[in-house]
Amino acid sequence: MVARAADALDALRAKRPRVHCITNTVAHTYTANLLLAAGAVPSMTIAPDEIAAFVAGADALVVNIGTLDETRRTAIGIAIDAATEAGIPWVLDPVFVDRSPGRATFGKALLAMRPSVLRLNPAEFAALSGLSAEADHLPGFARENQAVVALTGETDQVADAARCAAVANGHRWMARITAMGCAGAALVAAFAAVDEDPWHATVAALVALGVAAERGAVVSSGPGTLAVRLLDTLFDLDRKDLLEQAKVS
Numbered sequence: 001m002v003a004r005a006a007d008a009l010d011a012l013r014a015k016r017p018r019v020h021c022i023t024n025t026v027a028h029t030y031t032a033n034l035l036l037a038a039g040a041v042p043s044m045t046i047a048p049d050e051i052a053a054f055v056a057g058a059d060a061l062v063v064n065i066g067t068l069d070e071t072r073r074t075a076i077g078i079a080i081d082a083a084t085e086a087g088i089p090w091v092l093d094p095v096f097v098d099r100s101p102g103r104a105t106f107g108k109a110l111l112a113m114r115p116s117v118l119r120l121n122p123a124e125f126a127a128l129s130g131l132s133a134e135a136d137h138l139p140g141f142a143r144e145n146q147a148v149v150a151l152t153g154e155t156d157q158v159a160d161a162a163r164c165a166a167v168a169n170g171h172r173w174m175a176r177i178t179a180m181g182c183a184g185a186a187l188v189a190a191f192a193a194v195d196e197d198p199w200h201a202t203v204a205a206l207v208a209l210g211v212a213a214e215r216g217a218v219v220s221s222g223p224g225t226l227a228v229r230l231l232d233t234l235f236d237l238d239r240k241d242l243l244e245q246a247k248v249s
């Protein structure tokens with residue numbers, strides 16, 4: 001599994017996939033910088049009249065509903081149709097679906113449009129699934145929705161109908177950097193563009209992010225410096241780092 005993640009990292013650097021991101025106003029710049037540091041290429045427009053063309057030429061799409069407005073709602077529908085038509089993977093980050101009934105309804109409708117990967121935190125998982133956020137509940141929910149489910153936190157759980165992995169890499173300061181999860185979801189999309197198995201791609205992305213964060217934390221004094229250092233360590237990350245530091249079971 002870790003060797004495959006290392007191969008995916010090499011493939012990412014070789015292919016430089018373009019990831020189209022419909023994301024929230026908080027996450028925009030950090031997400032674009034994280035993708036660039038990893039070796040991918042971000043594009044971020046949300047204009048409904050051009051998004052179909054952007055997605056049609058991209059290698060993957062991420063849909064994040066953190067700050068919804070009418071433009072984003074419209075763009076999201078067009079973008080998912082374009083991704084489906086083009087046959088590219090797309091990742092759903094249902095930010096704050098637990099916070100408002102309208103958002104829960106919208107999040108469920110997006111999930112029904114069959115993302116390759118659903119990346120979310122425990123509160124969001126509970127709201128979307130009606131289940132408690134335990135690893136045991138992931139495979140059934142993944143099977144029902146025919147998607148990989150990646151539940152992030154201190155240990156990330158990545159499940160599809162048949163497989164489940166736990167990724168214990170990362171650092172507690174990551175939870176104190178806004179939009180780290182959003183940027184991580186975009187990185188999952190980048191890896192899904194270079195590994196056709198979205199479960200392996202998701203594990204690879206979360207291992208890469210977690211190892212980069214651990215390496216960054218050593219030279220940081222808190223969340224503020226880690227946000228910057230993580231871009232450097234992700235940029236410098238190589239397959240040897242993954243093979244030596246991955247904590248996957």
Ligand SMILES: Nc1ncnc2c1ncn2[C@@H]1O[C@H](COP(=O)(O)OP(=O)(O)OP(=O)(O)O)[C@@H](O)[C@H]1O
Pocket residue numbers: 095120121122152153154155156169170171172173174175177178179180181182183184206209210
């Ligand atoms: N306590 C922790 N220890 C190690 N890694 C962590 C910890 N908390 C979060 N992470 C890592 O931080 C990243 C973001 O996950 P998190 O679950 O915090 O996302 P989120 O709640 O969706 O965040 P946001 O919505 O602010 O983007 C994941 O890659 C996860 O592995």
Ligand SMILES: Cc1ncsc1CCO
Pocket residue numbers: 024026027066067095178179182
């Ligand atoms: C803080 C915040 N509010 C809406 S989106 C976002 C970024 C973390 O998801």
Ligand SMILES: [Mg+2]
Pocket residue numbers: 093095096120121181182
């Ligand atoms: Mg989030």
